Each structure stands twice: as C-alpha cells, then as structure tokens.
Amino acid sequence: EIVMTQSPATLSVSPGERVTLSCRASQGVNSNFAWYQQNPGQAPRLLIYGASTRATGIPARFRGSGSGTEFTLTISSLQSEDFAVYYCQQYNNWPRTFGQGTKVEIK
Amino acid sequence: EVQLLESGGGLVQPGGSLRLSCAASGFTFSSDAMSWVRQAPGKGLEWVSTITDDGGNANYADSVKGRFTISRDNSKNTLYLQVSSLIAEDTAVYYCAKDTDMLTGSMDVWGQGTTVTVSS
Numbered sequence: 001e002i003v004m005t006q007s008p009a010t011l012s013v014s015p016g017e018r019v020t021l022s023c024r025a026s027q028g029v030n031s032n033f034a035w036y037q038q039n040p041g042q043a044p045r046l047l048i049y050g051a052s053t054r055a056t057g058i059p060a061r062f063r064g065s066g067s068g069t070e071f072t073l074t075i076s077s078l079q080s081e082d083f084a085v086y087y088c089q090q091y092n093n094w095p096r097t098f099g100q101g102t103k104v105e106i107k
Numbered sequence: 108e109v110q111l112l113e114s115g116g117g118l119v120q121p122g123g124s125l126r127l128s129c130a131a132s133g134f135t136f137s138s139d140a141m142s143w144v145r146q147a148p149g150k151g152l153e154w155v156s157t158i159t160d161d162g163g164n165a166n167y168a169d170s171v172k173g174r175f176t177i178s179r180d181n182s183k184n185t186l187y188l189q190v191s192s193l194i195a196e197d198t199a200v201y202y203c204a205k206d207t208d209m210l211t212g213s214m215d216v217w218g219q220g221t222t223v224t225v226s227s
Contacts, residue, residue: 001169034213036152043202043220044144044152049213056215087152091212094166096142096154 002026002090006099012107013078021073021102023088028068032092035064035073038101039084047086048073078104109133109216111203116221123193127221129186129203134216137161137181140206142214143188145199153199156188157206170196193225 003026013019025033031051036044046055048064051071061076075082083106088099115127129141143155156177158165165177176189186203200222204214 032212038152043217044214045217046207046213046215049207049211049215055207055213089152089154089213095168096157096212098152098154101151 001095002029002093002097004088004090004097004099006086006088006102008102009100010103010105012105014107015078015080017078019075019078019082019104021075021086021104023066023071023073023099025069025071025090027093029090029092031067032090033064033066033071034089034091035062035071036087036089037082037084038087039081044087075104109205111205111216111218113201113203113218113221116201116223118224118226119193120227121194121225123225124189124191125193125223127188127190127201127203127223129188129218131184131186131205134205136179136184138209140209140212141177141179141186142204142206143177143186144202144204144214144217145197146202146220147196147199150199155201157212158186160209190223193223195225197223198225199223 033051035048038044052064063074112130142157158177174192200220202220205216207213207215
C-alpha cells in the first residue's frame with residue numbers, strides 16, 4: 001500500500017496570504033495524483049487531478065505541481081472560503097490512498 | 108445538474124448488515140467507474156471500493172475485503188454497497204463518488220453521504 005504523508009498537519013494563515021501544502025508518496029505515483037478540499041459537514045470537492053490539472057470550476061488561485069513522490073498545492077491568495085481541510089490522493093496503485101489531511105485555519 | 112444521492116445508512120448492531128444505495132442523475136452513469144469512500148467521525152478520508160463502468164471488475168480496501176460488496180445497476184442509474192459483518196470501526200459517513208474519467212482515478216462528483224453507525 002502506498003502511504004501518503006501530508007505536511008503540515010495544520011496551517012494558520014491570514015486571508016490574502018499565499019499558502020503551500022505538501023504531500024509525499026511512499027513510492028512513485030507518476031502524475032496519478034489529486035487534491036481535494038473539504039469544508040465542515042460537507043462532502044469533499046475535487047480541486048486538482050493529474051497532479052496539476054484544475055477540475056471544472058476551480059479558481060486559478062489553486063495550483064498543483066509535482067510528480068513521482070513529491071507534490072504541492074499552492075493557493076496564491078487565500079480567500080475566506082478556502083479555510084478548510086485539504087486531502088491528497090494517489091490513484092496510481094490499488095488500493096487508492098489518501099493523506100491524513102492538512103487543516104488550513106484562520107490566524 | 109450532476110448529482111449523487113446516497114441512502115440506506117442507519118444504526119446497526121455489530122455483526123449486522125446494510126445495503127447502501129447511490130442514485131445518480133445528470134450524467135451517463137453507465138460510462139463511468141464509481142467508488143465508495145468513507146470518513147469515520149473526526150477522521151480523514153478512506154477509500155473503500157471502486158467498480159468499473161460495466162460492473163465487471165471491482166477493487167476493495169483490505170479493511171473491508173470479504174465483508175463489503177460493491178455493485179451497480181446501470182438500468183437504474185444506481186450504485187450499491189452491501190456491508191456485512193459490521194464492526195465498530197465501520198462507523199462512518201459513506202460517500203459515493205464518480206471517477207473523473209476512464210483513465211483517471213480521481214473523483215469529481217460526490218454525494219452528500221449516508222451515515223452508518225455500528226453499535227449495540
């Protein structure tokens with residue numbers, strides 16, 4: 001099983017700041033990688049797939065990068081609706097696996 | 108509007124069973140692989156199972172293999188998850204989700220979830 005490790009566990013930031021979230025895979029997953037956002041009490045929302053392709057309707061301030069084992073999600077200017085938990089996921093191998101999540105909270 | 112609507116959750120005793128359903132609308136259900144993902148209270152996301160578009164192949168997490176069965180009825184645009192031999196650790200919100208496309212295992216449409224609580 002591929003283990004996905006996200007860092008940091010929590011980020012405290014102010015609105016308008018730039019944020020960088022990281023995810024590391026225990027073995028290479030090529031670009032078979034996605035990022036999701038989850039607000040409290042809601043279902044996850046796909047942000048990025050293929051490591052760097054924004055899903056339909058996702059604002060350009062969300063940018064995904066990386067391949068192999070190291071991946072990054074950058075939010076260029078944090079908006080109020082972006083305070084949420086973010087999960088990474090690999091789909092290169094079965095079982096599909098998620099990271100443990102990074103919570104982005106208001107500073 | 109693309110939509111997934113889960114149902115069938117509830118309170119069940121350890122060792123019991125349930126059948127979860129997910130009704131799909133707004134897209135060509137028979138063209139997409141479908142998945143179940145769960146989230147225990149206060150925890151992260153855990154992939155449970157995925158079934159191919161034609162229902163011919165399925166994969167399961169080790170934690171549910173042999174106890175859960177995924178299936179689909181393309182004539183009814185409905186995905187199912189039969190959950191059996193339930194244990195406390197199966198308590199979670201169960202989401203159904205649609206794969207982004209045939210070549211991509213990300214999930215671009217999610218339902219609102221149905222809650223399964225395993226307790227005596």
